[in-house]
Amino acid sequence: MLLSLDDLGFLPVIKERFASLIHSSYGMILLTGPTGSGKTTTLYATLNLLSSPEKNIITIEDPVEYLLPGINQVRVNPKAGLTFASGLRSILRQDPDIIMVGEIRDRETADIAVRAATTGHLVFSTLHTNDAAGAVTRLLDMGIESYLINSSLIGVVAQRLVRCICPHCRELYRPEPGSLEKTWLPEREELWRGRGCQRCNFTGYAGRTAIQEMLVMNEELRGLVTARVPAMALKEAAVAAGMVPLIEDGLEKVRQGITTVNEVLRVSLVGL
Numbered sequence: 001m002l003l004s005l006d007d008l009g010f011l012p013v014i015k016e017r018f019a020s021l022i023h024s025s026y027g028m029i030l031l032t033g034p035t036g037s038g039k040t041t042t043l044y045a046t047l048n049l050l051s052s053p054e055k056n057i058i059t060i061e062d063p064v065e066y067l068l069p070g071i072n073q074v075r076v077n078p079k080a081g082l083t084f085a086s087g088l089r090s091i092l093r094q095d096p097d098i099i100m101v102g103e104i105r106d107r108e109t110a111d112i113a114v115r116a117a118t119t120g121h122l123v124f125s126t127l128h129t130n131d132a133a134g135a136v137t138r139l140l141d142m143g144i145e146s147y148l149i150n151s152s153l154i155g156v157v158a159q160r161l162v163r164c165i166c167p168h169c170r171e172l173y174r175p176e177p178g179s180l181e182k183t184w185l186p187e188r189e190e191l192w193r194g195r196g197c198q199r200c201n202f203t204g205y206a207g208r209t210a211i212q213e214m215l216v217m218n219e220e221l222r223g224l225v226t227a228r229v230p231a232m233a234l235k236e237a238a239v240a241a242g243m244v245p246l247i248e249d250g251l252e253k254v255r256q257g258i259t260t261v262n263e264v265l266r267v268s269l270v271g272l
Contacts, residue, residue, distance in 0.1 A: 002066055003045050008038075009209035009258075011249055017214055018157065022046050027154035028117035030104075032129040037159050038210050039126045040065055043100055046124065047071060050098060058094065060087040061102035076102075084109040092116055101125040107142045114144055117152035131246060132156040132215035133234035136225055150222040156215045158246055160267040162259045163205035169197035170257070181261045184251060192257035209258060211250040211268065215243055 010018060021029055031039040044066045051057060051070045059068075062076040062084070074091070076082050084101055085108040091099060092112075103126050104110045117123040127135045135156045139149050172190045175181035181191055194204025215221075215238045224234055239245060244252075250264030 002048060002068075003041060005045050005049060008042055008045060009253070010212060011244065011252060014212055014214050014244060014249070017216055018155075021155045021216065022050060022122075024122060024154055026117060026120045026122055028113060028123040028125070028152045029154060030125055030127055030135045030156045031159060032127045032132060032135045032156060033159045034128065036161070038161050039159060040102070042157070042159060042210070043124055043126070044068065047098070047100060055097045056095065057098040057100070058091045058096040059100040059102070060084055060091060061100070085112055088112045088116070092121075096121060098122045099124070103127070104142075107144070110139060110142050110144050111148075114139070114148045114152045118148065123152075129158070131231070131235060132158040132213050132243070133231040133238060134158075136215075136221075136234055137231045140225070140228060146226045146228065149225055150217075154217055158213045158215075159210050160212075160246065160250075161208045161210055162250060162253070162263045162267055163203075164207045164209050164258055165192055165260065166194040166197065166200035166204055166206040168199045168206070169195040169204065171195050180265065184261050184265070185254065188255065191254065191261070193260055205263070209253070211246060211253060211264065213243060213246040213249060216241075 031042055033039055047057060048068055058072045060074045060076060064073045064075045074087055076084055076087060088101060089112060099116060099121055101113050104113060113123050113125055127138055129135045129138050136149060170192050173193055174190055194200060196202040196204045200206045218241055220237055221234060224237055247264060247268040250268055253259050254261050254264060
């Protein structure tokens with residue numbers, strides 16, 4: 001099922017920043033996270049929103065997971081010599097407005113994608129990193145020059161999926177002193193949880209939503225990229241500039257009664 005941006009669980013402040021970035025005329029936007037974290041679903045929702053007869057949108061994917069009307073979608077075929085890198089070169093000859101590369105796996109693909117973003121194309125792609133700042137250092141580790149990253153990258157979204165509390169058996173409870181809930185949300189006297197019922201197979205959870213953090217490049221961050229500082233220093237600077245960390249986004253969804261502290265910590269602690 002093709003989702004819209006409204007269905008993806010963005011907090012209002014993150015959704016507003018993301019919506020402004022995806023309407024840029026050029027640049028590169030990356031989505032990061034482990035396999036199965038919803039990166040491709042978010043990309044498809046974004047492309048579906050941007051699709052119009054006036055825009056030439058081309059994707060190169062492995063495989064094509066959703067068919068989008070009005071968008072030219074290409075599947076890689078390494079046996080025939082059609083890789084992400086070779087396909088991307090061919091795509092650029094067709095003067096697209098927007099390009100989606102399923103995944104940046106090697107330096108050659110990264111280099112072509114970055115250069116495409118600096119020459120008037122809006123490029124979307126994915127990387128496997130733990131957090132948003134890690135995507136920048138991954139590009140540096142791949143051998144992409146810092147000046148190319150600074151002139152192309154405009155934003156990075158890190159994403160995880162958490163299970164939602166079952167709406168049919170949700171109940172309020174008081175966390176015990178010393179529990180994880182009290183450790184992470186000491187100000188909350190009551191929180192929501194799923195008691196477990198037949199509709200959720202007695203798990204207390206039904207459905208999933210995303211938690212995200214969004215790094216928006218600015219002059220300070222570009223200076224840190226030039227200095228090749230560690231990912232943690234980039235993350236601290238991004239948080240100081242207004243980035244909501246992944247775990248904070250998750251805890252806000254706990255406060256809203258969407259998911260639980262255990263669920264947020266399960267998927268996000270690795271990124272701390």
